[in-house]
Amino acid sequence: MMDGRRSGVGGFSLLELLVVTSIFLVICGIIFELLGRSQRNYSSEAQMSGSFQEARLVVDQMVRDFNQSGYPDLGMFSVKPTDTTQYAVGPVAWDPGYPAAACNIGTGGGGTCVTPGDFDLIVETNTGSGVSWIRYQLLNETLYRTVVPKTNGGDPVTTTSGAGVMVPFLTNVLNNPTAAQLAEITATYPTMFPLGQAVPIFQYSCDTDTGPKACPIALGANAPAYVRDVDITLIMATPTRNMQTQKLMIVELNGRGHRLNPSN
Numbered sequence: 001m002m003d004g005r006r007s008g009v010g011g012f013s014l015l016e017l018l019v020v021t022s023i024f025l026v027i028c029g030i031i032f033e034l035l036g037r038s039q040r041n042y043s044s045e046a047q048m049s050g051s052f053q054e055a056r057l058v059v060d061q062m063v064r065d066f067n068q069s070g071y072p073d074l075g076m077f078s079v080k081p082t083d084t085t086q087y088a089v090g091p092v093a094w095d096p097g098y099p100a101a102a103c104n105i106g107t108g109g110g111g112t113c114v115t116p117g118d119f120d121l122i123v124e125t126n127t128g129s130g131v132s133w134i135r136y137q138l139l140n141e142t143l144y145r146t147v148v149p150k151t152n153g154g155d156p157v158t159t160t161s162g163a164g165v166m167v168p169f170l171t172n173v174l175n176n177p178t179a180a181q182l183a184e185i186t187a188t189y190p191t192m193f194p195l196g197q198a199v200p201i202f203q204y205s206c207d208t209d210t211g212p213k214a215c216p217i218a219l220g221a222n223a224p225a226y227v228r229d230v231d232i233t234l235i236m237a238t239p240t241r242n243m244q245t246q247k248l249m250i251v252e253l254n255g256r257g258h259r260l261n262p263s264n
Contacts, residue, residue, distance in 0.1 A: 037244065047238040047239060047240065047249065048238060048249055048251060050238075051172075051236060051237075051238045051239075051249075051251050052251050052253070054170065054236075055170065055234050055236050055251055055253045056253055058143070058169060058170045058234065059232055059234055059253050059254070059255040060255070061145075062136060062230075062232055062255065062257060063232065063255045063256065063257045064257075065123050065125065065134050065257070066091070066121075066123055066230050066257030066258075066259060067257055067258060067259065067260055068125045068126075068260070069088070069091035069092065069123040069124060069125045069257075069259055069261070070088050070090060070091035070124065070125065070259055070261035070263070070264045071088060071125055071126050071261050072086075072087050072088065072126060072131075073087055073088055073261060073263045073264040074087050074089075074264070075263045075264075076263075083152050084099065084150070084152050084153065085130065085131055085149070085150045085151065085152050086131065087131065088124040088125060088126070088131055088264065089124065089264070090124065090224060090225040090264050091123060091124065091125075091224075091225075091227060091259045091261065091264065092116050092121070092122065092123055092124065092224035092225070092227050093115075093122040093123070093124045093133055093156035093224075094113050094114065094115055094116060094122065094156070094157075094224045095113075095114045095115060095155055095156065095157035095158075096114065098155060098156055098157075102223040102224070102225065103223065103224065104216060104222050104223065105204055105206070105215040105216050105222055105223065105224065105227070106216055111216060111222075113224065114157055115135070115137075115156075115157060116202060116204060116224055116227065117202070118176075118198070118200035118201065118202060118203075119137065119138035119175065119176060119200065119201050119202070120135070120136070120137045120138070120202075121135070121136050121137075121201075121202050121230065122134065122135040122136075122156050122157070122160060124150065124156070127147065129149075130149055130150070131149075131150045132147055132148060132149055132150055133146075133147070133148050133149075133150055133156045133159060133160055134146070134147050135147075135156070135160040136169070136201070136202075137160075137166070138173055138175060138176060138201060141171060141172055141173050141174065142168050142169075142170070142171050142173065143168075143169050143170040143171075143173045143201075143234075144166045144167060144168055144169055145167055145169035146160040146161075146165050146166050146167060148160055148162075148165055170234070170236065171236075172236050172237040172238070172239065173201075173234065173235065173236050174235050174236060174237055174250065175198060175199050175200070175201050175233065175234070175235050176198040176199075177193075177198065181248075182196070184247075184248060185248060185250060188247050188248065188250075189250055192235065192250065192252060199233055199235060200233065201232060201233060201234060202230055202231070202232060203215075203230070203231045203233075204227050204229070204230055204231075205227070205228050205229035205230075205231075206221045206222060206223075206226040206227055206228060207221060207226045207227075207228045208221050208226075212228045212229055215227070225264065227259065228258070228259050229256060229257065229258050229259070230256065230257040231254070231255075231256050232254065232255040232256065232257065233252065233253075233254050234252065234253045234254075235250060235251075235252045236250070236251055237249060237250055238250075238251075
């Protein structure tokens with residue numbers, strides 16, 4: 001007599017279901033981890049690319065500004081103007097005693113110039129609306145760009161330092177890092193600061209009788225009026241750290257400005 005139950009029909013035991021579920025969860029975890037890692041890598045690479053493009057634009061702007069410096073010079077006028085705002089005294093403006101007194105260009109804090117310096121440069125040029133002073137100055141980790149009309153007998157350092165005229169141009173600039181930042185950077189990028197010291201944004205070459213030479217030089221041409229070339233180095237960090245390693249992500253760009261006006 002049959003009791004109504006079918007025999008020979010198999011099913012999953014509770015243990016088998018638990019094993020299958022565990023395997024499924026492990027596979028899902030691996031997939032989500034790979035997806036998360038891929039997303040973090042993409043975000044880091046996008047930041048590196050964005051920072052590189054941003055720094056590239058800044059270097060290009062500095063190169064253009066210096067290339068055009070020194071225009072128009074006094075020799076371009078048939079009738080010499082007495083107003084210094086109508087011409088560029090020289091390609092590079094400086095303090096103290098601008099424009100009468102010269103100063104010696106130094107590196108690493110040497111020399112007698114407030115500017116030009118390792119992290120501070122003022123060029124004098126016609127921007128299309130008259131002669132202006134254009135200043136690049138690194139303060140903490142922000143590079144500022146200031147453009148002001150030249151004033152007759154004025155001091156370019158004071159004029160470009162007034163309230164409301166300094167405009168942040170590039171942030172996270174690490175050319176002059178703190179000791180802690182320098183230690184962290186050199187641990188990841190050992191060749192970026194080869195001397196274990198700050199890397200100047202601006203390094204200068206001066207005109208001499210035998211061609212441009214790196215400033216400072218002992219040939220009587222170690223003054224801003226003789227600056228012919230400016231080598232530019234920008235070291236900057238991305239806005240956030242690497243999402244995988246939590247290390248600083250650094251980009252370095254280089255450029256050279258060459259003064260085209262040979263007359264001053």
